[in-house]
Amino acid sequence: MADHYEVLGVARDASPEEIKKAYRRLARQLHPDVNPGEDAAERFKLVTHAYDVLSDPDQRQRYDLGGDSGAFGGAGAGFGGFSDIFETFFGGGGGGTRAGRPRSRRERGQDALVRVDLTLGDVVFGVHRDIEVDTAVLCETCQGSCCQPGTQPVTCDICHGSGQIQRTVRSLLGNVVTSQPCTTCQGYGTTIPYPCSTCQGQGRVRARRTVSIDIPAGVETGLRLQLPGSGEVGPAGGPNGDLYLEVTVASHDVFSRDGDDLLATLEVSMIDAILGTSVTIDSLDGPVDLEIRQGVQAGDELTIRGRGITPLRGEQRGDLRVAVQVVTPSHLDPKSRALVQELAKRTRPAPPHLAEFHPGLFSKLRGKFKR
Structure with missing residues (x-):
């Protein structure tokens, strides 16, 4: 893997401003709208990835401590920090992914809570209610795909669909391989070139909907009724969370x-x-x-x-x-x-x-x- 500093053409002690100027200069030269060549497109991706790493202080520090295969062999090569060793053996890298297994865009939606006011008569006999709920619902334009109709996600060219970037790190235990989420695709393994304009690539939108429920007799104040699968739809059309109805019973003048x-x-x-x-x-x-x-x-x-x-x-x-x-x-x-x-x-x-x-x-x- 090419050294990020060499890709941007800056020294290892370059300031953040120098890194930003180098990236802007190269981006203007290599952007697909300006330079349609295949080599330029590949270089543009490498330049963008290098800038993503070096412009983030935390990522740059980790990179400088360990580097990748293209960063060793010179006078600046050194041992990986103890943080890299701990990341290797104790599931480091963050992002909730495992090496070689990209994240799924589809996630379970959050649960929702709605308060329902009842009369004592409702408690005696039970009651049917149509309840208005303001939650996330499936995007009708993209049906949860997150993409503009007629398009689809594409495999990430940086991690090649794995969602992970691997680095070889020198440590006191020898050379070890660490993995961290790909910063280009955020660990998903794919990118969305044309996000849905309705949901901005989320696969869901906020909307008000009606939920019909038969509330049984005998409920009391503070009781919560669970409606599985009636909560918010998850990102990218993931499964719905649950809806909880919290009951409040009004006092009666006589009974x-x-x-x-x-x-x-x-x-x-x-x-x-x-x-x-x-x-x-x-x-x-x-x-x-x-x-x-x-x-x-x-x-x-x-x-x-x-x-x-x-x-x-x-x-x-x-x-x-x-x-x-x-x-x-x-x-x-x-x-x-x-x-x-x-x-x-x-x-x-x-x-x-x-x-x-x-x-x-x-x-x-x-x-x-x-x-």
Whole structure:
């Protein structure tokens, strides 16, 4: 392999500005648009590759420490640095490639995350949603080839399709061969002379698309639903990533959730609590009849079977549990007051007194009435 300094016609201690001037001078002479000869085209590729290496401080330093087969034999030849030895034996060279095996332009796309707002009714019955997602989709112009229609990638003339450039390095262990990604094709082994003008050679574009999803009953805030293959398409038309839906359930004015059960509070007048009554309440399923027994107490719980939430992984719905809250009238007209006093005389209720202490009673009552 020709020495990069000799290719550009500069000294080994040339400054970056001198290297740039030499490259521009040679590029003007050898560019295919100016000099169509085959020899000129080959020299232009060598000049470009030499400039890519020597214009990058890190690559130039590595090259100066080791050099290639055309750089040995002179007074400036020396031993390769320990970094070259480590690169040889511990997979150096970067770029995620192996010697002789070029990188693939096709890669898996990234996962996408979308937040979905649901109502408590959606949680009870499940819901179908059409969700708008802004992600990368396959380029319709090139269909992921990254090339302008009618063209295709060509084999890299520098690495001859391997995606790697090999160098022989002198080290304390003798001559060893190191590999690093080709800077001309970036390790792909091919170049794209005519990139697709729609996606600029990426094989994908950003677009808004609609994803249809059936959200099952029983989900809750914070739960993530995974849709495999519904995320972003990968570079060069690579496989799609996954789409994750993160659920947020809005609070309800009347009902709250306790596992698979629904909770509600029913306000009952003192008279209805004494005499008992029947009432029709509006559940999330629609109207449902509820019997209030005679003498119901504040904090008593009435259960309506099968009117709760269907479990995420199950079929039998939970219950609707209704806690009774007896409402005592705060203002009575004289006639009503007299009737209550007469009732008190007839029933002779026990005077107010402290009841036996029950641990957790207050928390239990609070739980019955929570929303």
